[in-house]
Amino acid sequence: MTTEHKRIAIIEKKEVPLVQWGPYLSERQWGTVREDYSHDGNAWQYFPFDHAHYRAYQWGEDGLAGIADAAQNLCFAIALWNGKDPILKERLFGLSNGEGNHGEDVKELYYYTDNIPSHFYMEYLYKYPQLPFPYQELREQNALRGKHEAEYEILDTGVFNNNRYFDVQVTYAKQSDKDIFVRINITNRYSEAASITLLPTLWFSNQHPGNTMPAQPVITYRNANTVVATHPSLENYYLYFQQPDDLLFTNNITNTEKVTGVPNKSIFVKDAFHDAIIKRKHVKGLRTVKKGTKCSPVYRMSIAAGETKTVYCRLSNTEIDKPFDQGFENIFIVRKNEADEFYNAVLPQHQSEDIKQIQRQALAGLLWSKQYYNFDVAQWLNSSDGITEVNSNKINGRNNDWLHLKNQDIISMPDKWEYPWYAAWDLAFQCIAFAKIDAAFAKHQLLLIMREWYMKPDGQLPAYEWNFSDVNPPVHAWAALQVYNIEKAQKGEGDIIFLKKIFQKLLINFTWWVNRKDRKGNNIFEGGFLGLDNIGVFNRSFPGTNMQLEQADATGWMGTYALNMMEIALEISMHDISFEDTAIKFFEHFVMITEAINEHHLWNEEDKFFYDVLSVYGSEPMPLQVKSIVGLMSLFAVAVIDKKALNKLKNFKKHIQHFNENKINHQSWLNEEQDESDKLLLSLVRPNRLVYLLQRMLDEAEFLSDGGIRALSKYHQDHPYTISIDGVEHSISYDPGDSTSDMFGGNSNWRGPVWLPINYLFIQSIRRYGAFYGDDLLVEYPAHSGNKVxxxxxxxxxxxxxxxxxxxxxxxxxxxxxxxxxxxxxxxxxxxxxxxxxxxxxxxxxxxxxxxxxxxxxxxxxxxxxxxxxxxxxxxxxxxxx
CATH class of the missing domain: 1.10.287 (Helix Hairpins)
Known part of the structure; x- marks a missing residue:
């Protein structure tokens, strides 16, 4: 067992399997729904990037390469100045949704180069131009470009030409969970000397409206190389730093003069360091005061061409006389070696160094994206930020029916900048990747989103903060089963308690789906956009009046959901026979959905493909003949059952036999057995239809690209699909890159690109079919190649x-x-x-x-x-x- 595995074993015994300090600080809090107190719900416009420097946040903090405690009381991050920019580089810049020609987009170069589950070792690399940062150029050039043009990126501006930039590498190495060394290496990549100013900044969060902050939290001068941070909910923490050129204090409160025109009561406002460093204003005042809620030592450096300069800090809950004693740098070597040892143990060996880097950085990015998330919807709707008064538009607007939602947790986020909020179905996929390195955290996350302060009383899961009521695919049972099996393979024993806990919650969510998304009660489901944004010819959440959209993907997802619930119940039944009847119940659900999707008009016999069907009042059902992954998702519903295990469950086995012997109303129930096989296949798709779907999927002129399965068939490049509804024409064509549609903001495209999670599901499902059929089922790969495998x-x-x-x-x-x-x-x-x-x-x-x-x-x-x-x-x- 590696040193890191020993730490994980201790952490997983906690009620919440987390360490107190981690990369829990977002890289963008501005422009989020949580900070929006506007009348019109335009979050990007209400709190833009330009306000982030001088407006205090209400619900969280952000910073560059930063860390925070698990309740985000105290934060640490770096700020930089290249001597030319109008502002300090304190957080990452990007375009808001309305500024980008393809929606919101971060315009920075930064990389998560290493991390481990305990966060005892973390690396972050930021590339900072030496020329003025091209804020305005990025805005203007993207504004000039249309939907059919590529985005204008920071590498297009020329500021990184000739390597005229700094590499700023921030490394964290913990002595213990509450004693953290910080190493900041700044390398001049240019051919000439260049100057830079570094501010390693410590501050307290301010979650109080207006321009107030309780007096209790305070960072106080202790000596020339130490400050102490005191907070009523946190033990004392000391920030130790090497001899700085300056030491500045201010408060994390809004600069009202810039926001509302009301004069500030003092110079000690959130953006005071900008004025002090860039304009040399109020330096003496900020230097003379000995306390505040924001503090930073200042290092002004001239760095020769190719040279690296290093600054060390240490954040600790212990008073230390010699925080940088001789040989302290060795902690970084020790922790790096422990990280290497951990990944050598969990990742396959005998692979190229490049492949190892891909895996390690993928997991590092996942670990860096564990974020503190605080949002109380009722409080948000009924309170003010001290700038805009509470208004009826807001109270009756976005998320007003999610008053129960009170989140204050560390959550796995899709992304720390573009998506600094959790997304329900993203989270399920994230947990699978997490399970390989930290199964306890993966289980905690899946259970967390099912808790009563997340899940609605009726069973709906919150999609994401822009609209919690949007419907995401029901992938959580599948994810729970995956996480369970991954941990079982690691430890030789599965966590049945976890399965039981999440199964009970999933029962409620499954019931919500059945009651809300199967309007006709015929086991053909709706669901709207289902997280696939613009995959449809129109917005599937709003097909029109007097219309109903019966969805092939929603029905496929629900078939998968029923099958996964059955598999979970079967696994639990091996330990607790009282779950056997529940397994039978979900088996019946699966059979009914199988019959419905195969016998209903979702299958198009002429095209040999599943399509969504639009039912218009008074007209014949109309198949929407869009060849997209919507028609392939029925492949996800496949399970291979061990018949020896079934022999232990007599009632379940008896029930299967009953369906086999009485296929009067269930002609489409699909189960297969092979001679001398101990396996039973359950599938939503008939064997002949499986072959038809695979022929399309594996056709390079349709779904198969060099990089995986496309979201939309390339067939639609030359054959756009058009339909007229209520006199309005709707059309869809193949977009291999960024979206040319504004349907969902323009930055999310399911009309041609390759999406990794969907490819992962396809690969998993095909592997299950392959494990059952072996060489008894061969297909052409690629289609029409004559190569059968x-x-x-x-x-x-x-x-x-x-x-x-x-x-x-x-x-x-x-x-x-x-x-x-x-x-x-x-x-x-x-x-x-x-x-x-x-x-x-x-x-x-x-x-x-x-x-x-x-x-x-x-x-x-x-x-x-x-x-x-x-x-x-x-x-x-x-x-x-x-």
Whole structure:
């Protein structure tokens, strides 16, 4: 057991399996719903980036390369100034939703290079231009570009040409959970000397309206190299720092003069350090005062070409006479070695260094995106931020029916900038990647979102803060089963208590789906956009009056949900027979949904494909003949059951036999057995239809790209689909890259790109089919190639294509970097990776959020599974050969 595994074993015994200090500080709090107190609900406009420097937040804090305690009382992050910018670089910049030609987008270069579950070792790299940061140029150039043009990125501005920038690497190494060393390395990558100012900043959160902050929290001068932070809810913490050029204090309160025109009562406001460093205003006053709620030592450095300068800090709950005693730097070497030891134990060995880097940085980004999230909807609706009074538009507006929602937890986020909030179905995928390195945290997260202060009393799960009532796919039972099995494989024993707890909550959510999304009671489900944004020819959440949209994907998801619930109940039944009847109940649900999707008009016999069907009052049902992943999602509902296990569950086995013998009303129930096999296959898709769907999926002229399965068939590139509804024409065509539609803000596209979580599900499902059929079912891969292989090989080949998005080719280029490979091939940048939201359907370039290591971290799991699959084939071949 590695040192880190020993720490994890201690942490997982806690009621909440977390350490007190971690990367819980967001990189953007501005522009979020939580900070929006406007009349019109325009969160981006109400609290833009330009206000973030001088307006105190109500619900959280943000910073650059920062950390915080688990309740975000006390925060630490760095601020920088290159001597030319109009503001300090305290947080990451990006375009708001209305500013980007493809919606919101972070415009910075930063990388999560390492992290481990206990956060005893963490690395973060930020690249800071030496020329003025091109804030206005990025806004103006993106404003000039249309939907059919690429985004104007920071590498397009020229500020990184000739390596005229600083590498700022922030590394955290803990002596103990409450004693943290910080190393800040600043390297001048340019060919000439350059100056930079560094402010390692410590501050208290301010969650109080207006321009007030309780007097109790205070950071006080102790000596020239130490300040002490005192808070009523936190023990004392000492920030130790090496000899600075200056030491400044202020308060984390709003600069009212800039926000409302009301003169400030003192100079000690949130943005005081900007004036002090850049304009040299009030320096003496900020230096002379000996306390405040925000404090920073200041280091002014001139760094020669190629030189690295280092500053050390230490944040500790202990008074230490010599915080930087001789040899203290060794802690960074020790913790780095422990991180190496941990990943050598959990990740497959005998792989290329490049593949190891991909896995490790994917997991590092996932760990860095554990965030403090605080939102009390009732309080938010009925309170003021001291700037805008409470108004009826707000009270009756967004999320007003989620008054029970009171969140204040550390949650796995999709992204610390673009998505600094949790998303229900993203979270499910994130937990699978987490399970490989920290199963206790993965289980905690799945249970957390089911808690009564998250889940609505009627069983609906909160989607995300922009609209908690949006409906996300019901993937949580699947995720719970995956997490359970991953931990079981690790420990040799499954956590049945966890399964029981989450099963009880999932029962409520499943009931909500059945009652709310099956209006006709025929086991054909709705659900609206289901997280797939603009996958449809129109907004599927609002098809129109006197209309009902029966969805192939919603029905496929529900078939998968019923099957997963059955599998969970069966697993629990092996330990507690009282769950056997519940397994039977979900088996019946699965049978009914199977019959419905196969016998209803969702299947188009002519096209051999599943389509959504629009039912208009007084007219025949109309299939929406869009060839998208909506029609392939029925493949997700597949399970292989061990018949030996069934023999222990006599009632369940008897029930299956009864359905087999009495297929009067259930002609489409799908189960298969093979001679001398101890397995039983349950599937939503008939075997012949499985082949039809795979033929389309594996066709390079349709769904199969070099980087995985596209969200929309390439068929629609030359054959756009158009439909007229109520006299209005709606159309959809293949968009391999960024969306050309404004339907959901323009920055989320399911009309052609490759999405990793969906590919992961397809690969998992195909592998299950392959495990059952073996060589008895062969398909052409790719379609029309004449090359016939079994489905296990198909799964491996699809995984290989997805992994190729991240891998270096022979020239050292990565598909995802696209036109920016020139930068990532430079010395020192070769191993820097980004984990995009989705990828171009033709060339594999990364698109959308550039750090959505949430569900894109599944690449780490995909690599491990491919490695295991190839090892199993190699072993099997060796046995056959012998």
């Amino acid at each position: 079994n489905l296990c090989v198909v799964a491996d080949e699809l995984a290989t294509r997805v992994i190729s998005l991240f891998e270096k080719d022979k020239e050292g280029r990565r598909k995802m970097h696209g036109n920016y490979n020139w930068f990532y091939q430079q010395k020192g940048n070769e191993n820097l990776l980004l984990f995009y939201e989705y990828f171009h359907g033709d060339n594999g370039v990364g698109l959308g959020a550039s750090h959505q290591t949430g569900w894109t971290a599944l690449i780490a799991d995909l690599i491990s599974e491919l490695h295991e699959s190839k090892a199993a084939v190699k072993s099997e071949n060796a046995v056959l050969a012998s």
